[in-house]
Amino acid sequence: MATYEEIRSLAHKEPVIVDLPPVSSVYFTDYEIYSNVQSFEENLFDPDYLFESDVIIDSTERSPKYTNLECDFNPLTSELDSVIDWSSPDDHDQLRDSLQIQSQIKNLVVEKSSAEVVVLLAVDGLSFETIQQVSDYWPLETETLPVFADGATTTSEGFRRLFYGTSIESVHSMMATRKGYLSHQGYLQWSQNESTEPTSAFTSMNERNIVRGESFDTILKEIETEGSVTSKTYIQIVRDGLSRDTYPDVLDRNEAAKELIDDTVRLQKLLETITETAQIFLTAGHGLLWQEHIEDTWRIIDDSETHHPRYIETQHDTEHGLTKRTAQGNTVTGLAKPFLTRPLQDDEVAVSGGFSYHESIIPFVEVSK
16 A cells, blocks of 8 residues: 555656545645546657656556556544644635535435434534544444535634525524424534524524524434424534533543434434434534644734634635635635634633634444334
8 A cells, every 4th residue: 555655756757546545645746647548648649749747647547558556544633733824715716616515405404305304513613623532432333524615614604604605595494394304303412602502503493493502412312302303304403512611521532422423313212212213413513623723832822802723703804714605795804724812721722713624524424224
């Protein structure tokens, strides 16, 4: 199995054929990458074509004329921060082209839904890396996809993209009109400041069908209530993530992630007792940048207009971030890693709002009975 460095080294000597994992192209921006042998050879045998860089053929094809490699390189690690310029729109476009994007998750949920009961479980803060680190803990069969949060990594904007995408039609509405899930339930578990509650996630639902639960146990008891789940039911759950408000004493995020998995498994087992088939889709509004990921490298930009360490709530002329328009028509400038508006406080174990591997790459996990 060839590593990233070995691929670069061999491709410097002659063209290589290798099936690169998604996103890998961002590690080879100084190479010409072809999708098949034919397209490469069209240029190779064109006397007027001049190759300006080394060549990689990203394909499952095999040819005795070229070096054929197998790759075990994992591009989705914190190394992504070293090759992605998070303040560059072009680099954001590269990720959009390479990964499932958050603003299309609602379409993915609708497309995949086929069970009698479908649950979309959305966590406020959860990174793809965290779920990957505890992937062996799942006792159920799961499929996990990396997702690019294609916008500001704040709670409000993340949930807006997740539940509404780029339109005003919610995933709940699509499930009803396109898949026939006419029965619906909404649950909110929120221990953070009430003013930060993501109530907009439920605006398309009947208020009578929305329950606020102090704990996940409360939500499970509500779902277990006789007659609450009928045929073709869509359930939407929004809950706290791994922020300091939820886990103030838990610095080991893997243990917190295991607790989320335990709750998801309990939900699946409950659904097995009340319906023939069930699907759970677990995802996040945004990821989290933990203090340990930035504490030795952070750089402070001078801005007195904000108290948020990772974003500025206005259009801001800075080369260290990217300005995005919010659903309300306002602008927010998220900062690229490792920039902050101010030093992190001791109790700011994890932050979000900017752009980085940990904030912007989130999981989408499908759990099926």
